[in-house]
Amino acid sequence: MSGITRREFLAASATAAAAAATGTQRTLAAGETRMIKIEKIELFPMCYPMTGYFKFFTGPHGAAGRAAVVIKITADNGEVGWGQSVPIAKWSYETLETATIALRDYFAPVLIGRDSTDMEGAHAEMDKAIAPGFSTGMPITRAGVDIALHDLTGKLQKKSLAELWGKPKGEPLLLSWTVNVRELKEVDAVMEEGRKRGYRNFNIKVAPDPAFDAELAKLVRKNAPDGFLWADANGGYDPESALKAAPMLAGAGADVLESPLRPNQISGYQKLKKLGALPILMDEGCVSPIEVAEFIKLGMVDGIAMKPARCGGLLSNKRQIELCLENGLMWLGSGLTDPDISLAAMLGLYSAYGLKKPAALNGPQFLTADILKTPLRIEGGFAYVPDGAGLGIEVDENKVVELMKKSGGDRILKG
Numbered sequence: 001m002s003g004i005t006r007r008e009f010l011a012a013s014a015t016a017a018a019a020a021a022t023g024t025q026r027t028l029a030a031g032e033t034r035m036i037k038i039e040k041i042e043l044f045p046m047c048y049p050m051t052g053y054f055k056f057f058t059g060p061h062g063a064a065g066r067a068a069v070v071i072k073i074t075a076d077n078g079e080v081g082w083g084q085s086v087p088i089a090k091w092s093y094e095t096l097e098t099a100t101i102a103l104r105d106y107f108a109p110v111l112i113g114r115d116s117t118d119m120e121g122a123h124a125e126m127d128k129a130i131a132p133g134f135s136t137g138m139p140i141t142r143a144g145v146d147i148a149l150h151d152l153t154g155k156l157q158k159k160s161l162a163e164l165w166g167k168p169k170g171e172p173l174l175l176s177w178t179v180n181v182r183e184l185k186e187v188d189a190v191m192e193e194g195r196k197r198g199y200r201n202f203n204i205k206v207a208p209d210p211a212f213d214a215e216l217a218k219l220v221r222k223n224a225p226d227g228f229l230w231a232d233a234n235g236g237y238d239p240e241s242a243l244k245a246a247p248m249l250a251g252a253g254a255d256v257l258e259s260p261l262r263p264n265q266i267s268g269y270q271k272l273k274k275l276g277a278l279p280i281l282m283d284e285g286c287v288s289p290i291e292v293a294e295f296i297k298l299g300m301v302d303g304i305a306m307k308p309a310r311c312g313g314l315l316s317n318k319r320q321i322e323l324c325l326e327n328g329l330m331w332l333g334s335g336l337t338d339p340d341i342s343l344a345a346m347l348g349l350y351s352a353y354g355l356k357k358p359a360a361l362n363g364p365q366f367l368t369a370d371i372l373k374t375p376l377r378i379e380g381g382f383a384y385v386p387d388g389a390g391l392g393i394e395v396d397e398n399k400v401v402e403l404m405k406k407s408g409g410d411r412i413l414k415g
């Protein structure tokens with residue numbers, strides 16, 4: 001990607017896109033049913049403007065905002081499903097550019113013409129198009145497709161996400177406010193902003209320095225004596241520092257420690273869990289249900305912090321939640337600073353599965369634009385699950401195009 005700007009890249013992508021094929025629809029006899037096929041896939045690469053400091057959105061690409069590719073899948077009966085891929089280069093290896101290429105040149109071509117409601121089959125085709133490395137290939141990118149197919153299937157079957165899964169409509173979700181500071185003197189102001197908006201629970205970003213992190217946890221605990229205090233290291237300690245940090249964070253009032261180490265530090269996780277200073281959770285590295293089952297068997301974790309974007313979408317994430325429930329493990333709901341469509345999918349998932357703890361879904365904290373006709377209802381530290389078929393949201397295509405143009409992107413059409 002060196003040598004050209006993001007704007008030039010996205011414009012070039014659009015120029016290279018294939019023209020739309022004209023779908024042929026035949027008239028059906030009364031009562032006749034037929035397979036509803038995926039007819040076309042449109043991509044809208046964009047960046048959401050942001051506010052506040054968050055370590056994953058720094059540097060030249062981060063400064064452009066929260067990258068996202070909005071995915072519109074149209075079936076051959078005209079029904080539409082919306083999804084959203086949400087890469088963050090500083091969190092994992094997928095970027096706006098690679099997500100756009102993978103969707104345009106690898107995933108969309110194998111999906112067009114397929115049964116709109118065959119999600120397992122769609123994932124199998126995507127596995128063939130981009131093979132797994134250690135685990136599922138391009139999970140963040142493909143999660144957007146998975147979400148769009150859930151939305152489309154729900155609309156075709158007139159069912160909400162919970163209804164598709166045979167679950168009751170869940171409760172609104174309590175949210176957690178993210179405290180990511182460079183200096184301890186920033187803590188009070190960041191927490192006050194959350195408190196003003198009704199938040200009473202806080203997640204802190206820790207590592208690599210256990211001493212700083214313990215002071216941070218102490219301060220947050222002092223300001224929120226009754227809140228759930230969740231420390232997330234994003235794999236940022238080495239094994240020795242993590243063993244030091246866990247009891248220090250416990251002493252400072254933290255309730256859980258998430259991702260103390262990179263996921264390939266298997267023996268480190270085993271030692272931390274054995275130490276028992278805090279419940280040890282994993283996030284990064286839980287890409288497919290297969291390794292989650294292995295991590296549980298290996299005695300590495302007390303629980304998993306979920307996020308559909310990390311693991312290829314809702315289908316895989318549902319199985320990860322079920323694995324936690326079957327094994328008596330804790331599960332928490334987290335996110336990737338998700339905007340609109342991705343956030344709606346997570347609200348539907350976590351609510352349907354009865355999430356008990358506050359969810360670290362910080363899109364509403366950091367993002368300053370939306371692309372929905374009616375924005376998601378976030379009030380008093382709660383997020384309300386939208387009602388209706390599929391994701392229950394109505395995407396405003398004019399807003400999508402406007403935000404895409406503002407960020408230098410261009411619509412890509414495959415079909």
Ligand SMILES: [Mg+2]
Binds near residue numbers: 232234284
């Ligand atoms: Mg995390």
